[in-house]
Amino acid sequence: MSDRPADLRVHDFEEVDSGIPAEEAIAEAARCLQCKKPACVDGCPVGIDIPGFIRCIEDGDFRSAIGIIKESNMLPAVCGRVCPQEVQCEGECILGVKDKPIAIGSLERFLADWERENGIEIPELAEKRSERIAVVGSGPAGLTAAAELARNGFSVTIFEAFHEPGGVLTYGIPEFRLPKEVVQAEISEVKRLGVEIRTNYLVGRSLPVEELLSYDAIILATGAGLPAFMGIPGENQIGVYSANEFLTRVNLLHADAFPHHDTPVKKGRSVVVIGGGNVAMDAARVAKRMGADVTLVYRRRREDMPARLVEAHHAEEEGIRFLCCTNPTRILGEGTVTGVEVVSMDMCELDDSGRPSAKPIPGSEYIIPADVVIEAIGQSPNPLLIRMIEGLVREKKGNLLVDESGKTTVPKIYAAGDVATGAATVILAMGAAKTAADAVCRMLTEE
Amino acid sequence: MYTITAASALAENVYEAWISAPHVSRHAEAGQFLVLRIDETGERIPLTISGVDGDLVRIIFMTVGTTTRKLAALKKGDTILDVVGPLGQPTEVKRYGTCVLVGGGVGIACLPIIAKALKTAGNTVIGIIGARNKDLLILEDEMQSVCDELIITTDDGSYGIKGFAAGPLKEICETRPPDAVWVIGPAIMMKVTSGVTKPFGIRTFVSLNPIMVDGTGMCGSCRVVVGGETRFACVDGPEFDAHEVNFDLLMSRQRFYTDEEKESAAHHTGGCGCGGHH
Ligand SMILES: Cc1cc2nc3c(=O)[nH]c(=O)nc-3n(C[C@H](O)[C@H](O)[C@H](O)COP(=O)(O)OP(=O)(O)OC[C@H]3O[C@@H](n4cnc5c(N)ncnc54)[C@H](O)[C@@H]3O)c2cc1C
Ligand SMILES: Cc1cc2nc3c(=O)[nH]c(=O)nc-3n(C[C@H](O)[C@H](O)[C@H](O)COP(=O)(O)OP(=O)(O)OC[C@H]3O[C@@H](n4cnc5c(N)ncnc54)[C@H](O)[C@@H]3O)c2cc1C
Ligand code: SF4
Ligand code: SF4
Ligand code: FES
Numbered sequence: 010m011s012d013r014p015a016d017l018r019v020h021d022f023e024e025v026d027s028g029i030p031a032e033e034a035i036a037e038a039a040r041c042l043q044c045k046k047p048a049c050v051d052g053c054p055v056g057i058d059i060p061g062f063i064r065c066i067e068d069g070d071f072r073s074a075i076g077i078i079k080e081s082n083m084l085p086a087v088c089g090r091v092c093p094q095e096v097q098c099e100g101e102c103i104l105g106v107k108d109k110p111i112a113i114g115s116l117e118r119f120l121a122d123w124e125r126e127n128g129i130e131i132p133e134l135a136e137k138r139s140e141r142i143a144v145v146g147s148g149p150a151g152l153t154a155a156a157e158l159a160r161n162g163f164s165v166t167i168f169e170a171f172h173e174p175g176g177v178l179t180y181g182i183p184e185f186r187l188p189k190e191v192v193q194a195e196i197s198e199v200k201r202l203g204v205e206i207r208t209n210y211l212v213g214r215s216l217p218v219e220e221l222l223s224y225d226a227i228i229l230a231t232g233a234g235l236p237a238f239m240g241i242p243g244e245n246q247i248g249v250y251s252a253n254e255f256l257t258r259v260n261l262l263h264a265d266a267f268p269h270h271d272t273p274v275k276k277g278r279s280v281v282v283i284g285g286g287n288v289a290m291d292a293a294r295v296a297k298r299m300g301a302d303v304t305l306v307y308r309r310r311r312e313d314m315p316a317r318l319v320e321a322h323h324a325e326e327e328g329i330r331f332l333c334c335t336n337p338t339r340i341l342g343e344g345t346v347t348g349v350e351v352v353s354m355d356m357c358e359l360d361d362s363g364r365p366s367a368k369p370i371p372g373s374e375y376i377i378p379a380d381v382v383i384e385a386i387g388q389s390p391n392p393l394l395i396r397m398i399e400g401l402v403r404e405k406k407g408n409l410l411v412d413e414s415g416k417t418t419v420p421k422i423y424a425a426g427d428v429a430t431g432a433a434t435v436i437l438a439m440g441a442a443k444t445a446a447d448a449v450c451r452m453l454t455e456e
Numbered sequence: 457m458y459t460i461t462a463a464s465a466l467a468e469n470v471y472e473a474w475i476s477a478p479h480v481s482r483h484a485e486a487g488q489f490l491v492l493r494i495d496e497t498g499e500r501i502p503l504t505i506s507g508v509d510g511d512l513v514r515i516i517f518m519t520v521g522t523t524t525r526k527l528a529a530l531k532k533g534d535t536i537l538d539v540v541g542p543l544g545q546p547t548e549v550k551r552y553g554t555c556v557l558v559g560g561g562v563g564i565a566c567l568p569i570i571a572k573a574l575k576t577a578g579n580t581v582i583g584i585i586g587a588r589n590k591d592l593l594i595l596e597d598e599m600q601s602v603c604d605e606l607i608i609t610t611d612d613g614s615y616g617i618k619g620f621a622a623g624p625l626k627e628i629c630e631t632r633p634p635d636a637v638w639v640i641g642p643a644i645m646m647k648v649t650s651g652v653t654k655p656f657g658i659r660t661f662v663s664l665n666p667i668m669v670d671g672t673g674m675c676g677s678c679r680v681v682v683g684g685e686t687r688f689a690c691v692d693g694p695e696f697d698a699h700e701v702n703f704d705l706l707m708s709r710q711r712f713y714t715d716e717e718k719e720s721a722a723h724h725t726g727g728c729g730c731g732g733h734h
Contacts, residue, residue, distance in 0.1 A: 273716035
């Protein structure tokens with residue numbers, strides 16, 4: 010890892026981690042023990058042959074190395090950058106017990122970047138088939154499923170409601186963590202496989218359900234885009250955003266470049282971000298880059314934060330103040346935000362999951378002045394399309410009910426990614442998409 | 457890319473355009489809207505679908521800021537980068553009996569398509585359209601052709617009845633109470649006018665116009681409070697029960713970017729940014 014200095018990077022949106030050079034990758038690869046029973050592979054949700062690709066790096070055979078990764082992971086440039094490696098592959102690496110685990114994510118990213126510079130090899134396509142498949146949503150799940158099915162010869166169309174494909178990779182995760190050029194390259198690759206992407210298409214509206222059902226198979230990859238609000242007083246005032254709105258305005262519509270781009274955003278002098286996940290970190294760091302003084306309020310302890318370790322670390326380096334064990338009780342102001350009242354939380358008792366449950370300490374309320382408040386407290390599947398399709402069963406949090414192959418309760422319809430799991434991770438969405446694509450393939454070829 | 461097939465001025469600062477967007481036009485119903493983005497640096501803005509003809513959709517808009525001004529400058533043959541729709545819940549069209557449709561200013565643009573749908577469903581439709589003065593009144597002929605009866609008001613009395621649309625609406629409620637009413641226009645006009653039907657207990661709909669981004673329910677920018685509950689106007693609306701809407705909140709949230717809008721106007725016109733004319 011080679012991070013640009015914090016005092017420099019808070020003034021721009023360029024990538025924080027500039028990657029490693031080939032010599033460093035080879036040296037890192039040489040540290041790998043090439044375990045017979047590699048624990049790292051168990052930690053990777055898509056089971057990449059990690060020692061396999063690391064050996065190729067050590068031999069300097071980058072072309073074969075990236076080939077191995079791509080057998081299980083369509084978007085290595087993305088996963089190498091955004092996977093929570095510390096609880097997945099790297100978290101399991103045997104070297105981590107005594108020393109530092111192998112920097113598997115960095116190596117994966119190195120290979121993907123190397124491939125982008127040296128020409129991407131297009132995989133062999135199976136013979137063209139007549140079946141038409143509709144994929145709804147162009148996030149990591151949709152892109153992966155589409156690519157997999159196109160490779161198998163099917164005619165695949167992705168429908169995307171936004172004007173640009175990529176899902177969260179485009180509108181959510183900021184440039185300084187995942188350059189848009191990287192996302193664009195991955196999308197072009199999917200297009201080169203013959204996948205058609207129709208943007209500005211809201212399925213359920215632009216494409217009515219009857220027409221959707223005329224496809225031979227359907228993969229719902231609509232994500233978990235519905236933002237939750239806390240439901241505390243003062244939330245509808247000017248200056249209060251969902252993280253989704255704030256990030257979309259900046260990442261998709263370039264409000265940071267207002268007025269050269271027409272979309273505005275309140276940049277804020279004192280910004281309070283509520284939450285402790287990746288979304289909260291991204292919102293906080295974006296606000297910081299637009300010049301605000303940023304406080305992040307999280308109701309549990311620092312070590313309970315669900316964000317990737319490195320993101321929380323980067324955020325702190327960049328001068329974002331963390332107020333842990335603190336929860337907002339109301340947002341102050343008379344139409345426009347002036348502050349947030351918060352209460353300190355007691356973290357004694359453990360809840361069912363073994364995490365300490367947070368309870369407000371009466372009388373500990375105090376006020377943090379703020380002119381912008383961003384809520385990043387969670388997202389659930391957008392019910393718009395799901396409600397329109399008769400027979401789809403939803404679980405408690407609005408997640409689509411699917412079996413282990415991704416099949417929903419309606420024939421021909423499969424689902425993958427956040428729409429089935431609730432807000433999760435890129436790699437899980439891709440893993441599920443691959444499984445669903447394989448199942449669709451079997452369904453259509455074995456008929 | 458979506459091509460503009462016709463563009464014209466309807467009144468001072470009010471323009472009409474037809475855009476070729478089959479994916480929107482083919483499934484559009486009364487009461488729905490679209491979101492467009494003119495070019496790479498453009499903002500996404502919502503506009504009502506005010507007419508449909510084959511692959512074409514019509515928009516009618518008032519120039520109030522950067523995007524609507526850019527839009528007004530486009531001519532036949534020019535293109536718009538992005539158009540998504542149809543969005544929002546369609547108008548609840550059914551057989552009510554007698555319906556009154558009230559439009560204020562550019563809000564009149566929403567009415568003909570709703571009037572047609574209600575008419576087809578077997579209702580008697582009375583239209584009331586109001587503007588500040590005669591020159592600002594739009595769609596009179598079109599409304600005349602779809603309504604069983606049309607009442608016109610102008611604030612200054614330069615045409616039709618002098619005063620606000622609320623006047624004739626009240627009279628109708630008193631003398632021959634209708635079964636359902638729609639009031640569409642600026643927020644303040646909807647607040648005041650829909651207040652008229654409340655004491656009579658007449659079902660009244662308004663079409664809310666908060667600031668939107670995606671129009672698909674994923675940002676919450678469009679949140680409004682109806683019956684004490686937070687709703688997303690782009691997916692739960694835009695039409696809501698008028699007597700349950702918190703209009704003051706709507707108006708407050710419409711002023712979210714007042715400063716930025718001035719800055720944007722100044723940037724684009726090189727002028728004072730007062731939101732004046734081009
Ligand atoms: C700010 C942020 C930061 C994150 N950081 C990380 C991270 O560091 N690491 C990590 O692993 N994960 C991270 N995540 C989570 C990860 O991005 C998601 O788990 C992943 O994107 C889910 O992929 P998906 O394809 O299921 O859905 P999405 O990426 O949400 O894509 C769904 C797409 O479907 C479209 N859509 C929805 N409904 C319709 C419809 N009816 N018609 C047409 N199109 C429709 C949407 O517009 C969207 O583009 C982050 C999420 C956010 C929001
Ligand atoms: C469902 C819906 C339907 C609409 N239909 C019509 C229509 O048929 N004709 C018409 O003239 N106007 C309509 N509007 C309002 C129209 O969207 C705004 O006038 C337009 O966005 C202004 O953009 P601007 O850049 O020209 O002005 P700005 O300078 O950005 O803003 C001027 C005013 O427009 C409002 N506004 C700004 N951005 C938005 C936005 N993204 N969404 C909504 N309002 C915004 C602000 O409250 C402000 O008061 C509708 C709004 C909604 C929500
Ligand atoms: S995909 Fe993610 S978990 Fe798997 S090896 Fe790569 S970085 Fe690790
Ligand atoms: S567990 Fe660590 S050392 Fe062992 S193969 Fe995996 S990366 Fe190499
Ligand atoms: S405009 Fe984003 S949720 Fe309605």
